[in-house]
Amino acid sequence: MRRRAVLPFVLLLALVGAAPASAQTVSLQGSGQLEGASFHNFVVTADGQQPRGWLSVSGAYALHAVATCATLAPDAAVLGYRIDAGSNAGHGWLVSVQYGGSGTVVYAGTLPAPPARCPAPGSPAPPGFVNVGSGPVRNGSLIKSDAAPTGPTAIVDLVPPTGAFVGPGPFTAFAGLNGDDAEKVTLALYPGGGPVPIFTTTAVHGADGLDAQADVPALPPGPYTATWTLARHDGSTATASSAFTLLALPRPIMPLRARVGCRRHACAMTLSDRTSAGHGRFALRRHRHVVTGGVMRVREGVARIPGLAHLPPGRYELLLLGPGRGNGHVVARAPFTLR
Numbered sequence: 068m069r070r071r072a073v074l075p076f077v078l079l080l081a082l083v084g085a086a087p088a089s090a091q092t093v094s095l096q097g098s099g100q101l102e103g104a105s106f107h108n109f110v111v112t113a114d115g116q117q118p119r120g121w122l123s124v125s126g127a128y129a130l131h132a133v134a135t136c137a138t139l140a141p142d143a144a145v146l147g148y149r150i151d152a153g154s155n156a157g158h159g160w161l162v163s164v165q166y167g168g169s170g171t172v173v174y175a176g177t178l179p180a181p182p183a184r185c186p187a188p189g190s191p192a193p194p195g196f197v198n199v200g201s202g203p204v205r206n207g208s209l210i211k212s213d214a215a216p217t218g219p220t221a222i223v224d225l226v227p228p229t230g231a232f233v234g235p236g237p238f239t240a241f242a243g244l245n246g247d248d249a250e251k252v253t254l255a256l257y258p259g260g261g262p263v264p265i266f267t268t269t270a271v272h273g274a275d276g277l278d279a280q281a282d283v284p285a286l287p288p289g290p291y292t293a294t295w296t297l298a299r300h301d302g303s304t305a306t307a308s309s310a311f312t313l314l315a316l317p318r319p320i321m322p323l324r325a326r327v328g329c330r331r332h333a334c335a336m337t338l339s340d341r342t343s344a345g346h347g348r349f350a351l352r353r354h355r356h357v358v359t360g361g362v363m364r365v366r367e368g369v370a371r372i373p374g375l376a377h378l379p380p381g382r383y384e385l386l387l388l389g390p391g392r393g394n395g396h397v398v399a400r401a402p403f404t405l406r
Contacts, residue, residue: 092215093139095120096223096245099169099207102200106207107224109245109277110134110146111215119275121243122148123226128379129153129356131226131241132160133274136185142166143173143189147182151273152226152239152280154354161196163188170209172201199379220246222297222307231311232350232357235285235397242270242279242295242307250300252279257292260310270295288315288396314350314357314386315396327403337369348388350397353381360388380405 091113098107110120118134130153137146148160159178163186165171176198186193224243227233242252249272255264265286270279279295290312297305327337349372350360363372372385382404389396 091213094212094214094216095210096216097170097204097207097209098224099204099209100126101172101202101204104128105228107243109223109243110137111277112137117275118146119277121224121241121274121278123224123228123241123243124153125226125228125231126359128353129231129358130155131239131280133278135159135181136183138185138187140188145185145188145190147178147185149181152241153356154358161185161192163192164209166209166211169204169207171203174198174201176200216246218246219303219305220244220248220297220299221305222252222295225293225295225307225309227293227309227311229309229311231309232314232360233311234314234357235288237282237284240270240281240283240293241273242297244277244279244297247276248299248301249276249279249297251298253296253298254281254283255294255296256283256286257294258287259290260292264294286313288313314388327405350386350388351378352384352386353378357386358383378405 093112095108095110099105104124104126106122106124108120108122110118112118112120112134118137120134121131122134123131130150132148132150135147135149138144143163143165145161145163150156150158150160155177159181160175161178161182162175163173165173165188174192176192176196178193178197179195182193192198221244222242223245224241226241226243227238240254242254244252252270252272254268254270256266257263258265266283268281268283270281272278273280290310292308292310294306294308299305347363347365348360349363350357351372352358358378363370382402385401385403386397387399389398
């Protein structure tokens with residue numbers, strides 16, 4: 068049984084920040100969920116100008132993207148993105164949304180390349196577009212303002228977010244900002260929540276100044292706290308933190324095969340080791356990026372994995388993690404296809 072993919076909500080938010088007919092600045096900020104995926108977005112634009120802003124998605128898709136085009140109607144918008152990290156990096160995202168209530172995604176999906184021009188609201192998507200889903204935004208809201216943001220610039224989004232599984236290997240971290248008044252942004256990674264950082268760096272500004280990004284080298288697996296510090300031009304500062312787990316793939320690794328069957332909204336995974344039972348921590352990877360994780364229960368080789376039914380069809384890899392919260396060591400892995 069095929070299910071609709073989950074990522075539309077992400078784009079919908081950005082498209083809210085499209086340019087109006089006048090030279091007035093329009094800003095958009097929002098966050099929420101759609102079918103188990105979470106998003107956060109901030110976009111600023113004005114008539115005759117390219118949109119500036121970012122979006123991040125975690126869940127069924129894990130990605131970060133920057134806005135490339137926008138069109139706006141009184142109650143609808145279309146916005147395009149370039150994915151700069153995560154699933155389908157280098158490709159484009161396109162979303163059409165309607166305002167009202169929490170907001171509705173008309174369509175959202177991928178393009179072979181980042182769009183330079185967005186179609187008008189109500190128009191069909193361009194050739195090469197692959198729709199991945201639609202629906203209302205839940206547990207959040209989209210806010211469109213016909214004015215530039217006011218107040219001090221702050222860090223409003225972090226990638227990786229709290230609770231995420233990352234790696235193995237190097238990765239790019241992002242801090243989403245809601246304004247231009249950032250003289251410098253720094254990142255410090257603390258292993259196990261300890262007092263001494265294992266890695267520090269000064270981030271590079273992206274999204275035309277509305278986010279900061281830092282390339283992180285391969286680090287030992289385990290739990291980490293990422294602390295970002297923003298220094299404004301007036302000398303004031305702001306900080307934000309997230310806690311996540313870095314994974315490792317030791318060799319040799321226990322071979323494992325998995326087969327998935329879904330009925331209605333429930334999916335069960337049959338493991339090749341039919342004697343296995345109990346519960347343990349897991350992570351699921353797609354396109355070499357972790358899309359979800361948690362604790363699964365196994366009985367006679369059949370695992371019940373929370374959230375599996377909400378993921379889009381495709382190839383995945385199940386990673387079984389070692390015991391203990393924050394343990395990033397992978398003890399077994401199994402590829403499988405979700406249909």
